Amino acid sequence: MYNYNAMDELNNFDVNNTKTTFSVNTNNIETSDELTADPIYQNKMGTNYSKAKWATRIIKFTGVALILTAAAIATGNFVSNGFVLNPPTVSAAKVSIEEGTLNYHFVIKNAKNYKTYMVIVLNGSNVLKEDVSESKTYDGTYPGISDTDSGRFYIQFTNSFDYVKTIFEYKFGGK
Numbered sequence: 001m002y003n004y005n006a007m008d009e010l011n012n013f014d015v016n017n018t019k020t021t022f023s024v025n026t027n028n029i030e031t032s033d034e035l036t037a038d039p040i041y042q043n044k045m046g047t048n049y050s051k052a053k054w055a056t057r058i059i060k061f062t063g064v065a066l067i068l069t070a071a072a073i074a075t076g077n078f079v080s081n082g083f084v085l086n087p088p089t090v091s092a093a094k095v096s097i098e099e100g101t102l103n104y105h106f107v108i109k110n111a112k113n114y115k116t117y118m119v120i121v122l123n124g125s126n127v128l129k130e131d132v133s134e135s136k137t138y139d140g141t142y143p144g145i146s147d148t149d150s151g152r153f154y155i156q157f158t159n160s161f162d163y164v165k166t167i168f169e170y171k172f173g174g175k
Contacts (some may be wrong), residue, residue: 061113088116088167095153095170102142104153110135114157123153150174
């Protein structure tokens, strides 16, 4: 029968490293703030760690929001509507007043058939509002304008829900 001897063990290393000190009386509660957390978990605040994570999220969110707002303002899309795709355009617009008559000429391109109107305002009152939603060339006149009249001629479109934008404007008068 084999007699077991600890010296026969291959893994027996007799090593004495530099002596280290260790205290089993370490109090981790004094160095942790987890016990100061709110007992109601929905609040999810109270520890320094959770406050730091919350502040980091707010700073990142605010930074991203400011960058996007600055980019939108710089590109001129700050007041546009994301749901208005391919808005109508006005080209070759000519408006003039000759001998008391307002003359206008313009071309509308309206691929999405948004409601588009041509409006003439004279001395603060709308005197003409005409539907120009169809894609085509528009020519016309409006008589009876005196030298003392002031007003504006403009073309605007709407998505018929929550968005109205002026796409051309001509102001006159004010003498």
